[in-house]
Amino acid sequence: MKTPTIEERMRQPNEIDFWRGFALVTIFVNHIPGIVFERFTFRNVAISDSAELFVFLAGWALRKLVDGPAKPLSARYLILRLEGRAFTVYLAQLVIAQLAIALLAGASLLLDAPFLLDWNNASAIFADPVRAHLGLVALTFQLGYFDILPLYVALMLVSPLIALSYRHARAALLPVSLAIWAFALAFGVNLPTWPVEGAWFFDPLAWQLIFVLGFLLAGEDGIGGLARRYRKPIGWIALPIVLLGVAAARIDFDPSPIALPEPKLFFVFDKTFLSPARLLSSLAIVAVFAGSFGAISRALPRLGAFLSLLGRNSLNVFCAGSLLSLAGQVFRFAYGGDVVSDAFIVMFGLIVMGAAAWASEWRERLRAKTSKEPAA
Amino acid sequence: MGFGMARKAAGKNVERACGLALALMASLVFAQASAAQESAPPEAPPPLSPACEAPAGDIAAPAMLPHFARALRERKTARILAIGSSSTSGVGASSDSKSYPAQLEAILEGAMKGVDVVVANRGVSGEVAAVTAERIKSEVTREKPDLLLWQLGTNDALVRVAPDEFENTVRSTIRWLKENEIDVVLVGLQYSSRFSRDEEYFAIRNVLQRVASAENVAYVRRYDAMRFIAQNHANLQMMARDNFHLNDLGYQCMAEHIARAVIVGVFAKRRPSGN
Numbered sequence: 001m002k003t004p005t006i007e008e009r010m011r012q013p014n015e016i017d018f019w020r021g022f023a024l025v026t027i028f029v030n031h032i033p034g035i036v037f038e039r040f041t042f043r044n045v046a047i048s049d050s051a052e053l054f055v056f057l058a059g060w061a062l063r064k065l066v067d068g069p070a071k072p073l074s075a076r077y078l079i080l081r082l083e084g085r086a087f088t089v090y091l092a093q094l095v096i097a098q099l100a101i102a103l104l105a106g107a108s109l110l111l112d113a114p115f116l117l118d119w120n121n122a123s124a125i126f127a128d129p130v131r132a133h134l135g136l137v138a139l140t141f142q143l144g145y146f147d148i149l150p151l152y153v154a155l156m157l158v159s160p161l162i163a164l165s166y167r168h169a170r171a172a173l174l175p176v177s178l179a180i181w182a183f184a185l186a187f188g189v190n191l192p193t194w195p196v197e198g199a200w201f202f203d204p205l206a207w208q209l210i211f212v213l214g215f216l217l218a219g220e221d222g223i224g225g226l227a228r229r230y231r232k233p234i235g236w237i238a239l240p241i242v243l244l245g246v247a248a249a250r251i252d253f254d255p256s257p258i259a260l261p262e263p264k265l266f267f268v269f270d271k272t273f274l275s276p277a278r279l280l281s282s283l284a285i286v287a288v289f290a291g292s293f294g295a296i297s298r299a300l301p302r303l304g305a306f307l308s309l310l311g312r313n314s315l316n317v318f319c320a321g322s323l324l325s326l327a328g329q330v331f332r333f334a335y336g337g338d339v340v341s342d343a344f345i346v347m348f349g350l351i352v353m354g355a356a357a358w359a360s361e362w363r364e365r366l367r368a369k370t371s372k373e374p375a376a
Numbered sequence: 377m378g379f380g381m382a383r384k385a386a387g388k389n390v391e392r393a394c395g396l397a398l399a400l401m402a403s404l405v406f407a408q409a410s411a412a413q414e415s416a417p418p419e420a421p422p423p424l425s426p427a428c429e430a431p432a433g434d435i436a437a438p439a440m441l442p443h444f445a446r447a448l449r450e451r452k453t454a455r456i457l458a459i460g461s462s463s464t465s466g467v468g469a470s471s472d473s474k475s476y477p478a479q480l481e482a483i484l485e486g487a488m489k490g491v492d493v494v495v496a497n498r499g500v501s502g503e504v505a506a507v508t509a510e511r512i513k514s515e516v517t518r519e520k521p522d523l524l525l526w527q528l529g530t531n532d533a534l535v536r537v538a539p540d541e542f543e544n545t546v547r548s549t550i551r552w553l554k555e556n557e558i559d560v561v562l563v564g565l566q567y568s569s570r571f572s573r574d575e576e577y578f579a580i581r582n583v584l585q586r587v588a589s590a591e592n593v594a595y596v597r598r599y600d601a602m603r604f605i606a607q608n609h610a611n612l613q614m615m616a617r618d619n620f621h622l623n624d625l626g627y628q629c630m631a632e633h634i635a636r637a638v639i640v641g642v643f644a645k646r647r648p649s650g651n
Contacts (some may be wrong), residue, residue, distance in 0.1 A: 033504040034537035114618035115534065118462040119502035127467050144503060188518045196465060198498060201511075252548045256555035257517050264517045272514040329535050336576075337536035 013308035015293035016064075020057045020314050021307030024321055026050035028349050031145040031325035034332065036342045042285075046245045047269050051148060051202070052210055052282035058152060059214025061314075066163045067219065075167075079160040086156030089315065090139075093149040096319045097136060100143055100326050101125050107330045119329065120144035124196050131195035140194040146322060147201040154191075154204040155211050162215060174216060174223065181209040185265040185273050199272070206274040210282065217286075231290065238287035245281045306354060313357040320356035324349040421639040422487045427605070427612050428629035434600040435633045437585075439592050441559040441641035444523040448642065453492040456480075457519050459508055460527030463566060463630065464499025468621030475499075477525075479631035480638075487639055496521070504531045505542055509549045516558060524553055525634060527563035527598075533571070533580040543583045550591045561594040561637055562587075563630075567602035568620055594637050601633055602626075 011017070026041050027050045043049035062082075070078055101122060108116040117126045120143045124132040135141025139150040165173050183189065184205035191200045217224045227234060247253070248269075260267040269277045297304030310317045328345040335341050424430075447454040458464050458477035466475025473479075481495040498515055500508070505528045516524065526549075532542050546562070553560050564584050571577040581599055588595030605614060614626035622630060 033506060033535050034532070034541065036538075115462075115502075115530075115620045117618075118467060118621075119531070119535075121500045121502060123462050123465070123467040123501035144500060144507065196500065198500065252544075254513070254548075254552055256552060258556040265514070268513055268517055270514045270517065271510055332536045333534055337538070 011312065013297060013305050015291075016057060016060055017308040017311030018293050018297070018304055019053065019289075019307075020061075020311030021309065021317075022311075023050040023053040023057065024310050024314060024317050024353065025307070025350065027054065027148070027318070028321035028325050028353065029346065031322070032328040032332065032345065034337055035328065035345065036337070036339050037346050043249070045249050046242070046281055046285060047248050048245070048278045048282040048285065049271075051271070052274070052278065053286070054148065055151070055155070055207055056210050056214040056282065056286065058155070059211035059216075060218040062159055062162070062211075063166075063215045063218035066166065066215075070163075075164060078163055082156060082159045082163060086153055086159070089149060089156055090153045092315055092319050093139070093146070093153060094137065096149070096322050097143055097146055099323055100146060103323065103326055103330070107334075111330075111334055113333070116330065116333070120146065120326065121196060128195055135194050135196075138194075140192065141196060142193065142201065144201075145325060149318070150200070151202040151204055151207055155208060158208070162212060166215070170222065173212060177209050177212040181206050181274070185275065186263040188263075188265060188273070190272065201272060203273050206272070210274060210279060213283070227287075231287075234287050235290070238284035241280060241284035242288050245284070309357045309361075310353055313360040316360045317353050317357050320353050321349070324352055421636045422483065422632075424632050424636070425628065427609060427614075427625060428632045430601040430604040430633070434597055434604045436597055436637035436640070437588060437595045438637045438640040439588075439594040441523060441561070441594065441638065443557050444559045444638070445642045447522040448488065448491050448493075452490065453494070454523065455519060455521040456493060456495045456523045456525060457498060457515060457521035458495055458525045458527070459498045459512060459515065460525070460563065461499060461503045461508075461531050462501035462621060463530070463563075463627075464497060464525075464527045465501050466497070466499065466627065467501055468616030468618070468623055469627050470624050472497075474624040474627055476627045476631040476634065479628055480525075480635055483631055483635040484638065487635065488642075499527070502531055504535060504537055505529070505549075506537070506545045509545050512549060512553070516553070516556065521558060523559045523561065523638070525561050525563055529565040529580045529584050533565065533574070533577040536576055537580075539576075539579040539583050542580055543587060546584070546587050547591065550587070550593055554591075559593075559641070561596060561634065561641070563596045563634060564598045566620075566622075567599045567606060569606070570620075572603075594641050596634050596637050598630065598633070601629070605629065 026043075029035060029037050029041055030043065030050065032038065038044075041050070066078070070081055073081060100120065104116050104119055104122050105126075108114055117123055122143055124141060125136070132141050139153060142150050162173065165176070184203055189205055190203040191205075193199060213223075216222055217227055219225070220228065254269050255267055257264040257268050265273045266276055268275055271278065293304070328349065331345055332341070444454055444456075456477075458480070462468075464475070464477060466472060466478075469475050475497060477495045477497040477499075481493055484493045484495075485491065496519055498511065500511070508526070508528065512524070512526075528546070529542075550560055550562075562584055565577065565581050585595060585597075587593075602614070605612065612625065614622060614629065616623045616626075
């Protein structure tokens with residue numbers, strides 16, 4: 001296999017990286033409850049949020065990998081490569097969860113505030129450490145707001161199935177994915193959490209659908225081809241859906257299960273199970289804004305470049321962003337939440353996320369450079 | 377809102393609660409008189425344990441729980457979903473069976489003979505109301521409870537969620553629950569001397585009181601009851617070692633107080649008044 005050149009690694013600003021960066025910044029802000037700037041994130045004008053966008057784009061990236069660098073790989077090596085990626089994400093989750101716990105523990109000592117040990121569902125770590133540590137490594141114990149990567153790990157774990165069925169049974173991929181999603185919604189099937197009784201915040205059985213849709217739409221064939229050929233008309237169909245979402249979000253409309261037929265999860269706006277309304281809303285948003293990157297980056301080239309930089313390094317930036325959100329929560333507790341301190345939190349967060357992305361690429365470049373030189 | 381106004385509003389609430397309590401006592405007599413004909417007669421709220429005694433006005437501002445009462449009457453079984461943060465999940469308790477939802481189930485079944493009450497515990501420690509509100513949608517759709525006990529506010533006050541934002545979240549969720557024919561009992565903020573002068577804490581507490589009375593849902597005045605006990609039974613240890621969470625006895629009092637609001641809410645169904 002040809003190793004990509006440095007230029008290929010540090011690809012130019014592009015649409016996918018840009019929107020991934022956008023999703024990362026939005027998630028960072030959305031995970032600081034009460035912050036003023038949360039009111040400007042798009043979940044206030046839509047019935048879906050950046051979580052859908054993030055998972056959709058993760059599916060998209062998987063397709064780019066499977067069609068690109070991983071294309072020549074045999075099934076065995078493809079599985080190895082994708083499971084390797086799952087393992088990397090898993091390690092990232094363990095590391096940030098541990099750092100989050102340490103951050104809360106440190107803050108609780110520093111501020112003499114034992115209740116900080118409760119935040120984000122962390123209390124089991126301190127109250128029931130024996131079982132909680134097992135849950136932590138088994139991903140059945142998830143800290144609040146640290147629940148997207150476990151979903152990502154679960155999706156990457158099964159990603160070889162997606163990639164191989166794409167290679168050998170392409171037509172089956174979407175129907176099977178739809179069937180699993182429908183099954184999860186019809187019967188309310190979700191993975192349990194332990195030791196804290198409950199269920200996963202993002203049900204992998206439901207959320208695999210938007211991952212697979214991202215995977216399929218990234219391609220030139222099948223529904224991806226259709227979407228490309230009819231992009232304009234699809235955009236026009238999607239626009240009223242997006243506007244309906246804006247209206248629903250503004251008037252706080254949310255259908256009541258009691259008035260709905262069974263199975264109700266198909267009709268409510270539910271995040272855990274990615275109900276059809278949320279799915280449709282996020283796909284419509286993608287359809288309406290697809291292709292707008294060119295105009296955005298021409299008008300605001302620095303923004304385009306910055307968000308693309310974040311998006312190119314999405315795992316590292318996501319990890320940095322998660323910890324920054326938590327630090328932001330603690331900061332707001334300690335110093336109160338006004339516009340000035342909130343603006344400081346956001347600015348600081350963006351700078352550190354940018355620095356994390358830059359450092360990741362710098363390391364990459366260094367490694368590429370040193371690997372060419374003969375060993376000392 | 378200034379403190380004076382807020383205090384006045386709180387005072388009004390106490391009056392309201394006392395008035396309600398009187399009306400309830402009257403309805404109690406009526407209830408017991410007609411109990412013989414009823415299939416599942418709810419009985420008087422069990423007496424509080426001495427350690428948990430507090431004035432009725434400090435315990436709760438009750439409201440009718442028509443759907444929960446109907447479920448008990450017609451099916452002899454009712455489902456309760458206890459959702460909220462660490463006080464619901466039971467941080468500080470010596471075991472899961474000492475958390476307030478577990479203790480509540482036993483108290484309710486003891487007080488209302490011949491009925492089966494199932495309490496599901498969905499507490500996630502440190503959670504703010506906006507996230508719980510999201511969980512409520514899917515939990516309600518799955519669990520189909522007749523009554524939702526929502527313990528909230530402490531964390532919103534600590535992470536400085538703006539009171540108006542908090543109010544929007546609580547109000548819209550209560551309305552959604554009403555549309556779905558699920559009764560709600562709001563369980564208020566924890567008392568801690570550390571926050572007795574914290575403005576944000578006070579503001580969030582105020583919002584809860586106001587929303588509960590405007591939306592006519594029951595409100596368990598945890599802060600007031602806990603403060604009363606802390607000030608009047610200083611010898612009793614209600615707190616866990618961290619001096620913030622409750623211990624087993626604290627959770628017992630919490631369960632007893634909530635049970636009182638629930639049982640009174642079942643009786644309140646019988647009042648001939650409107651709504």
